Amino acid sequence: MVDLVEIIGFVAATLTTIAFLPQVYKTWKTKSTEGLSSSMLFALLFGMLGWLIYGLLIYSLPIIFANTITLVSMFVLVYFKYRYKK
Amino acid sequence: MVDLVEIIGFVAATLTTIAFLPQVYKTWKTKSTEGLSSSMLFALLFGMLGWLIYGLLIYSLPIIFANTITLVSMFVLVYFKYRYKK
Numbered sequence: 344m345v346d347l348v349e350i351i352g353f354v355a356a357t358l359t360t361i362a363f364l365p366q367v368y369k370t371w372k373t374k375s376t377e378g379l380s381s382s383m384l385f386a387l388l389f390g391m392l393g394w395l396i397y398g399l400l401i402y403s404l405p406i407i408f409a410n411t412i413t414l415v416s417m418f419v420l421v422y423f424k425y426r427y428k429k
Numbered sequence: 430m431v432d433l434v435e436i437i438g439f440v441a442a443t444l445t446t447i448a449f450l451p452q453v454y455k456t457w458k459t460k461s462t463e464g465l466s467s468s469m470l471f472a473l474l475f476g477m478l479g480w481l482i483y484g485l486l487i488y489s490l491p492i493i494f495a496n497t498i499t500l501v502s503m504f505v506l507v508y509f510k511y512r513y514k515k
Contacts, residue, residue: 348486355479362472378464386448393441397491400434405483406492 352405360412367416376424384424388417438491446498453502462510470510474503 370376391414398406456462477500484492 348483351479351486352483355476355483358472358476358479360476362469362476365466365469380451383448383451386444390441390444390446390448393437393444397434397438397441400437401487401489403487403489 349404352403353408356405356409360409363413363416367419370420370423374423374427376420376427379420379424381424384417384421388414388421391417435490438489439494442491442495446495449499449502453505456506456509460509460513462506462513465506465510467510470503470507474500474507477503 366379370379391410394406395410395414398404398410452465456465477496480492481496481500484490484496
């Protein structure tokens with residue numbers, strides 16, 4: 344039975360992941376990555392990779408769940424950044 | 430001695446926190462919160478609050494550290510959102 348602590352973690356994970364998706368959608372729709380600085384993208388990318396490794400090491404499902412999804416969306420953003428480079 | 434797992438957590442925490450600050454700085458400088466949707470801000474705000482509670486419950490210093498700082502910057506962004514409402 345997933346305990347209360349994990350439920351809190353999953354609610355937090357879902358909220359911060361959902362908050363991230365409009366940016367990915369907007370970038371996909373507009374094909375523009377204006378305002379998305381490369382340094383920010385790479386800091387987020389490596390930061391989330393770090394969180395994913397940390398989540399695996401302490402075996403925290405919410406951290407693994409949140410960072411797997413946001414990491415995938417980060418790869419999408421980085422792909423757009425270079426695909427639609429102006 | 431802070432072990433390797435915590436170090437990985439702190440590196441991840443620092444990266445994702447740093448990645449967040451340019452947005453706060455840009456909003457402060459331009460006094461404009463255009464492109465920052467309220468729903469995203471509140472999802473992030475409550476998401477980070479959830480992560481902070483989760484971090485306290487599982488006693489993870491990196492999660493507590495990262496979410497305390499980003500939560501403060503979120504309050505700043507929400508303050509700007511309503512202070513400079515157009």
